[in-house]
Amino acid sequence: MESWLSIVTVFLVSLAAALAGLGLLLVLPRKADNRRVPLLDAATPETLFLFDGEILVDASPTARALIAGSSLRGPPWQRLMAFLVRHFPDIEDRLRTLPEEGRLVLEAGQGGALTPLAVVAELRSGLVQIRLTDPDADRSAAVDPLTQRATAEELELLRATVGLTPHPVWVQNAAQEVIWCNGSYLGLAVHGGQELSWPLPKLFRLEQQRQQRIRLVPPGKAPLWFEVVTAPLEDGVIAFAQPIDDLVQAEGTLREFTQTLTKTFASLPIGLAIFDRQRKLALFNPALADLTTLVPEFLIGHPTLFDFLNQLRDRQMIPEPKDFASWRKRLTDLEKASSIGQFDEHWNLPGGQTFRVLGRPHPEGALALLFEDVTLQMSQTRRDRANVELGQAIVDSVSDAVAVFGPGGDLVLTNAAYAATWNHDPMEVFTGGLHDIGELALFWRNLSSSTPAWTEIEEVVRGKVPAPAAGWPIRLQDGRGLLCRVVSLTGGATMVEFSLATQAEIAPVEEFGSPLPFVSQRHRGMG
Numbered sequence: 001m002e003s004w005l006s007i008v009t010v011f012l013v014s015l016a017a018a019l020a021g022l023g024l025l026l027v028l029p030r031k032a033d034n035r036r037v038p039l040l041d042a043a044t045p046e047t048l049f050l051f052d053g054e055i056l057v058d059a060s061p062t063a064r065a066l067i068a069g070s071s072l073r074g075p076p077w078q079r080l081m082a083f084l085v086r087h088f089p090d091i092e093d094r095l096r097t098l099p100e101e102g103r104l105v106l107e108a109g110q111g112g113a114l115t116p117l118a119v120v121a122e123l124r125s126g127l128v129q130i131r132l133t134d135p136d137a138d139r140s141a142a143v144d145p146l147t148q149r150a151t152a153e154e155l156e157l158l159r160a161t162v163g164l165t166p167h168p169v170w171v172q173n174a175a176q177e178v179i180w181c182n183g184s185y186l187g188l189a190v191h192g193g194q195e196l197s198w199p200l201p202k203l204f205r206l207e208q209q210r211q212q213r214i215r216l217v218p219p220g221k222a223p224l225w226f227e228v229v230t231a232p233l234e235d236g237v238i239a240f241a242q243p244i245d246d247l248v249q250a251e252g253t254l255r256e257f258t259q260t261l262t263k264t265f266a267s268l269p270i271g272l273a274i275f276d277r278q279r280k281l282a283l284f285n286p287a288l289a290d291l292t293t294l295v296p297e298f299l300i301g302h303p304t305l306f307d308f309l310n311q312l313r314d315r316q317m318i319p320e321p322k323d324f325a326s327w328r329k330r331l332t333d334l335e336k337a338s339s340i341g342q343f344d345e346h347w348n349l350p351g352g353q354t355f356r357v358l359g360r361p362h363p364e365g366a367l368a369l370l371f372e373d374v375t376l377q378m379s380q381t382r383r384d385r386a387n388v389e390l391g392q393a394i395v396d397s398v399s400d401a402v403a404v405f406g407p408g409g410d411l412v413l414t415n416a417a418y419a420a421t422w423n424h425d426p427m428e429v430f431t432g433g434l435h436d437i438g439e440l441a442l443f444w445r446n447l448s449s450s451t452p453a454w455t456e457i458e459e460v461v462r463g464k465v466p467a468p469a470a471g472w473p474i475r476l477q478d479g480r481g482l483l484c485r486v487v488s489l490t491g492g493a494t495m496v497e498f499s500l501a502t503q504a505e506i507a508p509v510e511e512f513g514s515p516l517p518f519v520s521q522r523h524r525g526m527g
Contacts (some may be wrong), residue, residue: 007328018312020164020262021051023517025061035288038205042511044450045060045062045135046060046062046131047060047062047063047131047132047133048063048129048130048131049063049076049080049129049130049132050124050127050128050129050130051077051127051128051129051130051283052126052128052230053128054075054077055075055077056075056076056077057127059076061131066080066083066132067079067080068396068463070082070083080130087108087110087117088106091106091119093482094106094434095121095128098121098122098123098128099123102122103122103123104119104121104122104124104262105118105119106118106119106120107119110486116134117132117133117134118132118133118134119131119132119133120133126190135388142298165182165184167184167205167240167241167242167243168181168182168184168185168188168226168240168241169181169182169184169185169238169239169240169241170182170185170200170238170239171233171236171237171238171239172202172206172236172237173236173482174235174236174378175208176200176202177202178198178200178201179200179236180200185200185203185241186200188203188216188224189201189203191218191221203216204216204226204228204239204241206228206230206237206239210229210230210231211227211228211229211230212227213225213226213227213244215224224243224245225242225243225244225245225247225248225491226242226243226244227241227242227244228240228241228242236352248389248475262285265285266281266285266286268285269372269373270287270370270371271285271287271288271289271290271291271292271369271370271371272284272286272287272288272369272371273287273288273308273368273369273370273371274362274366274367274368274369275304275305275308275366275367275368275369276364276365276366277364277366278304279304279305279306279335279364279367280302280303280304280305281299281302281303281304281305282302282304282366284299286477287371289372290375291355291371292312292315292317292371292504293311293315293317294308294311294315298311300352305367309334316347316349316351317349317351317355318347319348319349320350320455321345321415322373334359335359335367340361342359343357343358343359343360344357344358344359346374346378351377352375353373354373354374354375355371355372355373355374356371356372356374357369357370357371357372358370358372392413392415395413395414395415396415396416396417398415398417400417400497400498400499401414401415401417401418401420401421401422401482401499402414402415402417402418402495402496402497402498403418403440403495403496403498404489404493404494404495404496405437405461405493405494405495405496406492406493407434407491407492408440408491409433409437409458409461409462409464410436410437411435411436411437412493413438418498421482421498422443422447424443437457437458437461437462438458441454441455441457441458442454446481447476447477448474448475448476448477449474449475449476449477451472451474453472453473453474453484456472456484457472457484457496460486460494461486461494461496463492463494466488467486467487467488467494468486471483471484471485471486472484472485473501474498480500481500481501481502482496482499482500482501483498483499483500483501484496484498485497485499
C-alpha cells in the first residue's frame with residue numbers, strides 16, 4: 001500500500017513539473033520578443049527612421065542630421081513629411097496603406113528637375129521603418145548626401161522666396177553698410193537713380209526702434225512711404241520694408257476731413273459733444289464750452305458721459321431732479337433714448353436760460369449730444385402765445401359771433417359768442433385743425449332755413465367776389481334770426497360776423513323766400 005502511495009506521489013510531482021516546463025516554453029519566447037525592440041545601429045551610414053505611428057522611436061545619425069537641418073519647427077514626423085512631399089506629393093496617403101501592403105518602395109526624380117530619391121517603408125515588429133537613399137550620391141563624401149541635398153533644396157527655396165518677395169529686404173552689418181538685399185530693394189534703388197556698386201546703396205536710414213515709418217523722395221518723382229521692421233542678427237540687422245503709400249494717403253485724407261469738420265464745428269453756435277462707444281468724450285466744439293461754462297481743460301481730459309452730466313449738474317446747467325435715484329435714472333434714460341435717436345428735450349435752467357438738447361446715435365456705437373440755446377426763441381414763442389391769448393380774449397369779449405378765415409378759406413379763429421350761437425366748438429366738430437369755408441357753409445346750411453346766402457358767403461370768403469356793404473338775413477331752425485355780414489381784413493383774410501336780428505329785419509326772408517340786401521340797425525351808420 002505504501003509503495004502505491006509513493007508511486008502516485010512521484011507521478012503527481014512529475015506531472016506538475018511537466019506542466020510548469022510547458023508554461024515556461026510558452027512564456028519565455030514572448031518575453032524575449034518583447035525585449036527585442038528593433039532599435040537601429042548607431043554606426044549605420046544609412047538614413048533610417050523608426051516610427052511608432054507618428055512618434056519617432058529611433059533614427060540613424062544621418063537621419064537625425066536631416067531633421068535637425070530643417071528650418072521647419074514641429075515634430076520629427078512633420079519635418080520628414082515636409083522634405084518628402086516635394087518629391088512624393090501623396091507620401092502620407094501611401095504610408096497609410098502600409099499595414100495592408102507591408103512594404104512600399106517609392107522612387108522620384110527620374111528624368112525630372114529634382115535629383116533622384118528612393119524611399120523604402122516597411123513594417124518591423126509593429127513599427128514603421130523608413131529608409132531614404134540617393135542612387136546618384138557619392139558615398140565617399142564627408143557629409144551625408146541626403147542631408148546635404150535637403151539643406152541645398154531648402155536654401156534654394158529660401159532664396160527663391162526672398163528673391164520673389166515684392167517688398168524690399170536687406171541686411172546691414174554693424175558698420176551700417178548694406179551687405180545683402182533682394183531684387184525689390186535693387187529695383188527701388190534703380191528707381192531712385194542710385195548706382196549699383198559695392199557696398200550696395202543705402203536707401204533707408206534706420207533708427208533704434210524696431211518699427212518705423214520712412215519716406216523716400218526719388219529725384220523728380222513722388223515720395224514713397226514704407227513701414228520698416230528690423231530684426232537683430234549676430235553682426236547687424238535684417239530689415240523688411242512694406243509700402244504704405246495708400247495708407248499714408250488715406251491718413252492724410254482723414255486728417256484733412258477731420259480738420260474740415262473741426263473748423264465747421266468751431267463756427268457752429270450749437271454745442272456739440274460726441275462720446276465714443278465707451279461713453280468717453282471724443283470730440284467737442286468751442287460752442288459747447290461757451291454754452292455749458294465747462295472749462296476746456298475738463299473737456300480735453302475725455303470725461304465720461306456721467307462725469308460730463310455731473311459737471312453740468314454742479315453748474316446748474318441741467319434741470320435738477322428731486323433725488324439722486326431719479327438723477328441716475330435720468331442718465332440711463334438719456335443714454336438709451338439718444339442711442340436710438342429719440343432724445344429731444346427742452347431744459348429750463350434756474351438762470352432763466354432754455355436749452356434744447358438732442359441725442360443722436362453715431363456709427364460704431366458712438367453718441368452725440370447737441371446743445372442749442374433757444375432762450376430767445378422760447379421768449380418769442382411765449383410772447384406770441386401771450387398775444388394770441390390776448391387777441392382771443394378780446395374777440396371773446398365781442399357779443400356778436402365771429403369766425404375769421406385765412407386767404408385760402410381756412411378757419412383760423414372763432415370767439416365764445418360763435419360757439420354759443422351755433423352750439424358747437426369747431427375743433428370738436430371738424431377734425432384736422434383748420435377748416436374750410438365749404439365745410440362750415442354746409443354745417444350752417446343744415447342748421448338754418450333754406451337760403452342761397454351760404455353760397456354767396458362762401459364765394460366772398462374765397463375771394464371770388466368782393467364783400468358787399470349789406471349783409472344777409474338768416475333764420476335758424478330754432479326760430480332765431482341772424483344778420484350775417486362779411487368784412488374784408490388785411491392780408492386777404494375775411495371775418496364772418498353773426499348778430500341777432502329783429503323780426504322786422506328778418507321778415508324779407510319769410511316774405512320773399514330769399515335774402516334781400518339790407519343794412520341792419522347796428523351797421524347803418526358805418527356807411
